[in-house]
Amino acid sequence: MVSATSDLVECVPNVSEGRDPKVLEAIASAVRSVEGVRLIDIDAGADTHRTVFTFVGPPPATLEAAFRLIATAAERIDMRRHRGAHPRIGATDVCPFVPLGQTRMEVCIELARRLGERVGRELKIPVYLYEAAATRPQRGSLSDIRAGEYEGLKEKLRDPQWAPDFGPAEFNPRSGATVIGARPFLIAYNVNLNTRDRKLAHDIALTVRESGRIQRDAAGKIVRDQNGQALRGPGRLAAARAVGWTIPEYGRAQVSLNLIDFGITALQVVFETVAEEAAERGLRATGSEIVGLVPLEALLEAGRFYLRRQGKSAAVTESELIHVAVLSLGLGEVSRFEPRDKVIEYKLAAERPLASGSVAAFVDALSSADPTPGGGCAAAASGAISAALAAMGAALAFAKSDAAKARGLEQLGERAQALKARLLAAVDEDARAFDSVLAARRLPKRSEVEQATRDQAIAGANRAATLVPLAVLEAAGEVLDLLGPVLEAVPSSAISDLGVALQLARAAAEGAALNVRINLPGLTDQSEREQLGGQVQRTLEAARQRFELLESQLIQRFG
Numbered sequence: 001m002v003s004a005t006s007d008l009v010e011c012v013p014n015v016s017e018g019r020d021p022k023v024l025e026a027i028a029s030a031v032r033s034v035e036g037v038r039l040i041d042i043d044a045g046a047d048t049h050r051t052v053f054t055f056v057g058p059p060p061a062t063l064e065a066a067f068r069l070i071a072t073a074a075e076r077i078d079m080r081r082h083r084g085a086h087p088r089i090g091a092t093d094v095c096p097f098v099p100l101g102q103t104r105m106e107v108c109i110e111l112a113r114r115l116g117e118r119v120g121r122e123l124k125i126p127v128y129l130y131e132a133a134a135t136r137p138q139r140g141s142l143s144d145i146r147a148g149e150y151e152g153l154k155e156k157l158r159d160p161q162w163a164p165d166f167g168p169a170e171f172n173p174r175s176g177a178t179v180i181g182a183r184p185f186l187i188a189y190n191v192n193l194n195t196r197d198r199k200l201a202h203d204i205a206l207t208v209r210e211s212g213r214i215q216r217d218a219a220g221k222i223v224r225d226q227n228g229q230a231l232r233g234p235g236r237l238a239a240a241r242a243v244g245w246t247i248p249e250y251g252r253a254q255v256s257l258n259l260i261d262f263g264i265t266a267l268q269v270v271f272e273t274v275a276e277e278a279a280e281r282g283l284r285a286t287g288s289e290i291v292g293l294v295p296l297e298a299l300l301e302a303g304r305f306y307l308r309r310q311g312k313s314a315a316v317t318e319s320e321l322i323h324v325a326v327l328s329l330g331l332g333e334v335s336r337f338e339p340r341d342k343v344i345e346y347k348l349a350a351e352r353p354l355a356s357g358s359v360a361a362f363v364d365a366l367s368s369a370d371p372t373p374g375g376g377c378a379a380a381a382s383g384a385i386s387a388a389l390a391a392m393g394a395a396l397a398f399a400k401s402d403a404a405k406a407r408g409l410e411q412l413g414e415r416a417q418a419l420k421a422r423l424l425a426a427v428d429e430d431a432r433a434f435d436s437v438l439a440a441r442r443l444p445k446r447s448e449v450e451q452a453t454r455d456q457a458i459a460g461a462n463r464a465a466t467l468v469p470l471a472v473l474e475a476a477g478e479v480l481d482l483l484g485p486v487l488e489a490v491p492s493s494a495i496s497d498l499g500v501a502l503q504l505a506r507a508a509a510e511g512a513a514l515n516v517r518i519n520l521p522g523l524t525d526q527s528e529r530e531q532l533g534g535q536v537q538r539t540l541e542a543a544r545q546r547f548e549l550l551e552s553q554l555i556q557r558f559g
Contacts, residue, residue: 287330315413
């Protein structure tokens with residue numbers, strides 16, 4: 001399994017085949033054949049005759065998987081017979097690399113160039129580089145490169161301005177051309193309309209997309225600048241590209257968008273804007289569809305937006321925010337939307353058998369002779385429960401507050417929910433860390449090389465086993481910090497709940513500190529041992545002082 005914490009690159013090739021399962025399975029098998037790569041999504045469309053593959057892995061492995069995919073698509077797909085609703089230029093139409101985590105965009109740019117060179121040289125397919133990997137400004141946009149599509153490619157290749165970046169400047173009738181690049185995470189998002197009329201959908205697309213529509217004068221002629229370039233009026237949505245089409249499979253038209261940066265233009269903004277434009281044309285936006293994967297934060301922000309519009313607090317659980325987003329955007333209208341299959345963080349997340357199981361199962365596991373789960377897991381769980389009770393207190397206070405206090409209470413609830421999630425994740429992180437220590441100790445030590453490898457593994461595992469409870473200690477301190485203002489605002493009927501939260505937060509801090517200290521001697525760097533030891537002492541002392549003040553505050557509220 002690919003680690004969610006290692007340096008990763010996502011690759012999202014779009015191939016011009018959406019109907020033949022044998023072809024799609026052959027392409028998927030090519031990706032799966034590369035060790036270290038994880039194929040996390042296959043999104044096929046029959047009417048678009050297009051499939052989006054999404055896979056993730058370390059940069060070198062992802063590069064190899066991308067090449068094997070393009071080679072297999074070239075072997076299995078004949079563009080001379082291709083007909084579909086989606087614009088395309090080749091068998092593998094586009095193949096972008098996307099940085100994940102701490103991976104830099106420069107890594108993806110280099111991957112795009114290396115892949116383009118190999119595809120052109122070995123497969124004899126013309127390759128254009130786009131987005132961050134583009135070699136010239138006019139090739140930054142995929143739509144500009146794709147203009148004329150496959151049918152116009154032969155003529156396009158005759159123009160020296162459109163010589164490919166790699167591969168022969170000759171028309172490949174079977175495979176067409178491939179566009180390879182590097183870009184930020186893109187959301188493919190379609191808004192459904194209660195019409196089959198493609199022209200109406202495309203008219204909305206022209207209005208909302210960033211590039212807008214071409215300007216025309218009173219006589220209907222295109223307005224041009226002094227250089228002869230067509231002038232465009234600005235569209236309503238920044239960082240959004242859009243077209244309109246009809247999908248017979250769904251029995252409706254869609255405004256199909258690529259959201260280049262959902263931090264600039266969010267899902268809910270797109271949906272509401274398209275809905276407004278639809279209403280002006282006598283139409284209705286009935287729902288929407290995400291093609292491929294979506295970042296978790298995009299759905300969470302949509303959920304918060306719709307809850308606040310209803311006058312409710314957005315400080316609810318992650319699952320509730322997603323539920324509200326799915327309902328409000330109508331994401332399940334044309335096909336089932338399952339978050340664990342559509343949210344990229346969920347696809348990459350490590351398994352959480354302890355946190356995702358029942359309370360009874362967790363307590364039973366604690367009571368067994370197995371060293372994991374142990375005290376560190378229990379400390380993290382105590383902290384998570386404390387944060388959950390703090391979130392409950394903030395929610396109860398929000399329900400009885402006026403508008404002036406509501407936003408502050410919502411923010412407290414959101415902090416509590418975030419801390420709950422961190423601490424809950426630490427339950428399994430602590431178990432994995434200690435299991436790694438045991439695994440390292442079991443490594444062979446029959447030679448000097450094996451002994452050195454074992455020593456290095458033990459040192460690394462001990463460090464992880466120290467840092468996880470340290471993070472729990474710090475999070476428990478943060479829970480104590482927010483319990484104060486929640487305690488002041490909470491209704492009298494919930495004071496005892498906050499009292500339990502207070503005791504659990506203290507137990508989490510004290511327990512986590514014990515687990516840090518028992519692991520400190522295993523660190524090989526003396527300066528790091530001293531630095532972490534001092535950090536534990538300072539953090540724990542601050543937590544103890546905060547606990548004493550809150551306990552006095554609690555007693556006063558009890559009267």
